[in-house]
Amino acid sequence: MQLSAVAAEEVLQITRSCNPTTCPLDPIPSAMLQTISPDLLPFSTTVINGSLTSGHVPTVFKKARVIPILKKPALYPSDISNYRPNNLHDPNQSGFKAAHSTEAALLAVTEKLHAARSAKLSLVLILLDLSAAFDTVNHKTLLSTFRSLGICGTAWEWFASYLDGRSYQYKRHLSTTSNSQTPNSTMAKTKELSKDTRNKIVDLHQAGKTEPAIGKQLGVKKSTVGAIIRKWKTYKTTDNLPRSGAPHKISPRGVKMITRTVSKNPRTTRGDLVNDLQRAGTKVTKATNSNTLHRQGLKSCSARCVPLLKPVHVRARLKFAREHLDDPEEDWENIIWSDETKIELIGKNSTCRVWRRKNAELHPKNTIPTVKHGGGNIMLWGCFSAKGPGRLIRVKERMNGTMYHEILSKNLLPSARALKMKCGWVFQHDNDPKHTARARKEWLCKKHFKVLEWPSQSPDLNPIENFWRELKICVAQRQPQNITALEEICI
Structure with a gap:
């Protein structure tokens, strides 16, 4: 595979599109280069095409010059960590620019969001994590990826030549302030070498280069090169090893x-x-x-509220679990679960967290108003199965045995038909006296309804409790103002 040669017109177009600035590594200003580009065009095109066809990038094109500047003028100039690696400012940049703080950036974004909302326009906000913006990529991994993508021959050699033997010059920036100092490389604490640089040191060592030669080529101290090589020989890795840190106060x-x-x-x-x-x-x-x-894997949590269980309840629940331990999934899918619940108009239908300052817990925005008896409520009866929800009705009168019998006679069988339950489906309700009364048992038996035997004090075993929780959260979010609105939300 070879890279395609460029035409003279392309070279001319790129030259004319360059910014009219000067470059420390090039003695010819860009403006002058653009002026004489028609005369240099044949030579420039020949050099570029020669590089592309031979798979070689001249060393002079792989040099860079770094002139770091202070992040902020007030920072101490002798601390190398106070410098940025370049002095280029993007027009949209907020950090390290006068009158362009992070707060200014947030205000600008917020203003754009408000403007788009007022104009009823859609606005896409993309948030990027720049914590790894300066991480480097191992050149061997990059070139190996090129091969896997089918890049080979002189094309691959050109990329390999471009990545190999790169160097940069570091120019110290002298501050013009009266207390200026030149940053030096003899600081007590220096920046940690990147993973890519450490891997390069090992690669050059395996290639037979000496430690001084490696240090000179990569601009790293000889002692640092030696330490990395020794670590690699001992642990077969260049990654940071676990540090001991400060000793724990508790033995x-x-x-x-x-x-x-x-x-x-x-x-x-x-x-x-x-x-x-x-x-x-x-x-x-x-x-x-x-x-x-x-x-140790322990954390402080709020204790869960659970039914008070006596030994007889524990034994019954354990017996129930053992009897149904090996039931196939199809059996559970053929059960209609039912229960009643009370939905409060004003009350704790769901938990609510607020962000507040210290001693502001009684501010109206940070409280949930409550009244006696919840300010009104509605009683609901509902059922569902693995195939979906059955009927959900409001119980407008006081729930008693007669009312429960009427609810089952009007809603249980229609729910089973709507859910398309298989033959032999099972009905579940708890051990409330209204449910287990003799009249109810006889009616269920007469209708040939199978009833799941249910252990006492076990509301937490009924999966319909999850349904009630979601319903109460929905009610809390909608904030109904009266009983009619509450019923409309639920039903």
Whole structure:
């Protein structure tokens, strides 16, 4: 594969499109080059095509000059970390420009969003993570990718030549302020070498080059080159090895003690742990205890509210689980689950978190108004299966045995037909006295409805509870103002 030769017209067009600026590496200004480009055009075209056809990039074209400048004028000039690698400012750049702070950028974006919304226009906002913007790509990996894409021959050799033997010159920038100092390379702490540079050091070492030659070629100290090579010989990697860091304030024995304490009694407070460790001779803060337990996979959470279970309830639930442990999925798909629930007009239908400042917990924006008895509510009965929701109705009168019998007679069989339940489907309801009354059992038996035996005190086992939760969250988001609106949202 070969790269296509360029025409003289293309070279002329590119030359004329260059900015009329000067380049430290080129003694001829761009403006002058554009003026004499018709005379130089045959020679320029020959040089470019010679490079493309031979697969070789001249070394003079692989040099660069870096003139770092301070990120901000007030920063200390002798600290190398206070410099940026270039002095080019994009017109849309906000950082490191006078009167162009990050806040200014956010205000500009917000203004554009408001303007688009006012004009009823669509606006696309793309957020980029630039944390890895200066990460380098290993040249071997890049060239290998080229081969996998079918780039070979002199075309591949041209790219390899372009990437090999690149160099740059570093020019120190002298500040004009009275207390100016020239940044030097003898700082106590220097920037860590990139992964690509470390890999290059190993590659050159394997190619037979000496440490001084590698350091000179890459602009890295000989001692640094030697340290990287020794690390590679010992650990077969150039990655950063785990660092020890500061020693933990709590000894391994103390960690075991507090872990054992909270495992035995999960309601132990951080203050109790501080006192336990202090009695053992270790003085730490509550935050240290939290961090230590986090490393052990433990974190503080709100205790879940669950039904109060007596031993008889536990045995019944365990028996139910064992009896249905090996039931196939098809059996569960053939069950109609049912239950009742109460939806409050004003109440905690769902949890709500707010962002607030300290001591602002009683501000109206940060509170949820409540009234006695929820300000009104509606009672719902509903059912569903794996195939979808069945009927959902409002119970307008007080729920009793007669009312429940009427609900089942009017809604259970139509729901089963709408859901297209298979022959032999099973009905589930809990052990509420209205459900288990003799009259209800006889009616269900007369209609030949199979009923799933249900353990007492087990509302959490019914999957319809998830349905009720989603419904209450929806109600809280819609914020109905009266019972009629509440019913419209639910039904």
